[in-house]
């Protein structure tokens with residue numbers, strides 16, 4: 001029997017090749033007059049192109065977003081927005097750049113327009129993260145949810161194939177955990193299954209040809225749905241493990257998700273059979289955890305923590321951290337079983353419950 005609460009909160013979305021051209025009209029629609037454009041240093045050129053497109057509505061460019069939003073960078077960006085008299089911010093890039101936009105919104109309430117160029121999904125969530133003195137804190141605040149999101153698959157063409165694969169698997173992780181979330185609901189479950197299916201179709205095609213336009217569109221469509229799942233329901237063991245591993249051992253975000261997901265799902269599988277059936281159906285496989293690991297392997301993505309910089313002597317501490325903070329998860333957090341999970345993930349062994 002269904003029992004649920006659904007409190008929907010989604011940005012306005014424009015999706016399709018070439019929608020970037022609608023940015024000036026979207027800024028106007030927000031009633032804004034001066035936009036500060038944010039990017040990473042690697043995407044500064046795109047950010048400048050966007051600022052030029054905006055003409056006199058382009059206040060300037062802040063091309064210094066970095067992973068995990070250090071609080072110092074967030075303060076500098078907010079100060080730059082004030083100095084330039086910006087009344088909105090445009091974040092073009094992946095989760096790191098969107099994260100910087102969110103930090104500005106949290107500080108100043110400025111509306112954010114997000115133009116995602118990876119599949120991380122941050123643009124669909126009211127979740128922000130800030131790193132201070134090496135410690136990443138996350139929170140939820142409706143002010144940080146972007147007001148408008150422009151999904152233009154042409155902008156993801158330049159995303160390297162390896163990062164496209166791991167970023168897509170990162171997106172699948174949001175949807176997979178959304179399917180067993182304690183606060184899930186039927187709409188979120190439909191978005192999750194549809195999102196996983198779209199990415200499962202798109203990623204092999206992107207692996208074969210990173211310039212396949214239809215596959216780029218499918219992948220971004222899947223990322224949108226998976227991001228929307230992340231924004232609406234609580235994540236469980238998998239996201240907590242990745243947060244711990246990424247934060248405490250400085251491992252690359254999308255790769256950690258790629259390696260850990262099959263193992264976290266296998267851990268939860270006995271307590272979440274319906275979710276596993278839906279994930280397997282979306283992937284077109286019999287066994288969801290194994291199918292995901294095989295997909296990653298087939299696409300040349302990493303499948304072992306030891307290959308992405310995790311030290312063997314960190315596994316005990318990671319298991320302690322994962323078992324210590326209580327959070328909702330289908331299966332109880334048992335320290336010994338978590339330590340075994342981490343060992344398998346470190347070795348790249350097949351996932352097991």
Ligand code: NAD
Pocket residue numbers: 040041042043066067068069093094095096097099117118119120121122123125126127128129155156157158159160163167230253254
């Ligand atoms: P990223 O934003 O760090 O980008 C990785 C690199 O790829 C950067 O150098 C970026 O400039 C480059 N890049 C991005 N798009 C490109 C493109 N189309 N072409 C060429 N290069 C491109 O990576 P990410 O995985 O998108 O984001 C990871 C961060 O986002 C993490 O800090 C994570 O915690 C956060 N995140 C937050 C949420 C949330 O809801 N708050 C959700 C997902 C991820």
